[in-house]
Amino acid sequence: MWIDTHCHLDAPEFGPDHALGLQARERARELGVGLCVYPAVACFDFDAVRELAHRTGDAYALGIHPLFVPRASDADLQALANELERRVGDPRLVAVGEIGLDFFVPELCTPAMRERQWQFYREQLRLAQRHCLPVILHVRRSVDWLLKGLREAATRGRPLAGGIAHAFNGSVQQAQAFQSLGFRLGFGGAVTFDAARQLRQLFATLPPDALVLETDAPDIPPQWLYVNAAERAAGRPQGVNSPAELPRIGAGLAGLRGLTPDALADLSTANALAALPRLSRLLLSPAGAVPPAHACHQAGGSSPVIAAGGTES
Ligand SMILES: [Zn+2]
Numbered sequence: 001m002w003i004d005t006h007c008h009l010d011a012p013e014f015g016p017d018h019a020l021g022l023q024a025r026e027r028a029r030e031l032g033v034g035l036c037v038y039p040a041v042a043c044f045d046f047d048a049v050r051e052l053a054h055r056t057g058d059a060y061a062l063g064i065h066p067l068f069v070p071r072a073s074d075a076d077l078q079a080l081a082n083e084l085e086r087r088v089g090d091p092r093l094v095a096v097g098e099i100g101l102d103f104f105v106p107e108l109c110t111p112a113m114r115e116r117q118w119q120f121y122r123e124q125l126r127l128a129q130r131h132c133l134p135v136i137l138h139v140r141r142s143v144d145w146l147l148k149g150l151r152e153a154a155t156r157g158r159p160l161a162g163g164i165a166h167a168f169n170g171s172v173q174q175a176q177a178f179q180s181l182g183f184r185l186g187f188g189g190a191v192t193f194d195a196a197r198q199l200r201q202l203f204a205t206l207p208p209d210a211l212v213l214e215t216d217a218p219d220i221p222p223q224w225l226y227v228n229a230a231e232r233a234a235g236r237p238q239g240v241n242s243p244a245e246l247p248r249i250g251a252g253l254a255g256l257r258g259l260t261p262d263a264l265a266d267l268s269t270a271n272a273l274a275a276l277p278r279l280s281r282l283l284l285s286p287a288g289a290v291p292p293a294h295a296c297h298q299a300g301g302s303s304p305v306i307a308a309g310g311t312e313s
Pocket of ligand 1: 006039098
């Protein structure tokens with residue numbers, strides 16, 4: 001069984017009412033994808049990812065993505081805090097995400113916007129700590145600052161619950177730094193490109209417990225779906241990436257480590273369950289019958305975090 005630890009099934013590419021996404025999710029299930037994680041990107045999709053996760057028997061995360069920080073206000077951070085309070089008992093809520101820092105997009109690299117991203121990142125780490133939830137990180141030209149935020153967070157309050165650095169594409173040393181803070185590294189379509197030699201080498205040599213798999217659908221298509229600019233100009237449509245591509249991605253990646261696809265499926269599934277522990281309960285219980293998640297206790301061990309809305313609906 002495979003777990004797609006990162007896909008945006010609510011994205012507009014999946015059509016009105018997510019119809020194409022739901023079809024793709026069914027196809028993925030037939031191909032052995034047992035669970036998907038749908039991270040939110042901003043307040044506007046908190047309901048969509050939750051509803052999709054309940055509808056397809058999968059999982060979701062709540063957070064404000066760095067690409068959406070320019071349009072977000074302090075009130076959005078408060079709305080996220082409120083939504084986490086409300087949903088923390090929902091067993092399908094498995095992380096805070098997608099959060100992080102993007103120092104690649106020019107609009108996000110002005111001093112003011114770097115500062116704003118940093119503020120959102122730190123606040124969201126704080127929320128993750130408050131609820132003992134792992135985080136799903138967006139990493140682009142921002143490894144050192146992300147690590148700085150994690151280390152800073154680790155020195156205050158309760159420990160960080162780790163998580164996943166998604167679409168990882170850094171150095172061995174950076175990978176080790178994330179691992180030492182309890183993080184797994186997400187790999188997907190980017191590794192299927194023959195030209196991605198460094199990334200393929202990294203995937204091949206990292207410790208086995210460091211790896212999780214993802215599609216990041218509809219983004220980061222694997223090589224067989226990728227249509228270059230010249231082909232697009234000639235009228236060939238871009239193939240749409242979906243969770244149904246994960247088994248083929250996994251089969252291709254397994255060879256890089258000298259594993260069978262089944263062995264990589266087992267390994268990456270075990271790692272995904274370790275990175276996002278709430279997923280385990282979703283696997284153990286039949287769809288629609290998962291008991292509420294246990295909210296963690298506030299520092300000092302007094303009262304549990306309120307777990308309103310903590311039942312399947
Ligand atoms: Zn994403």
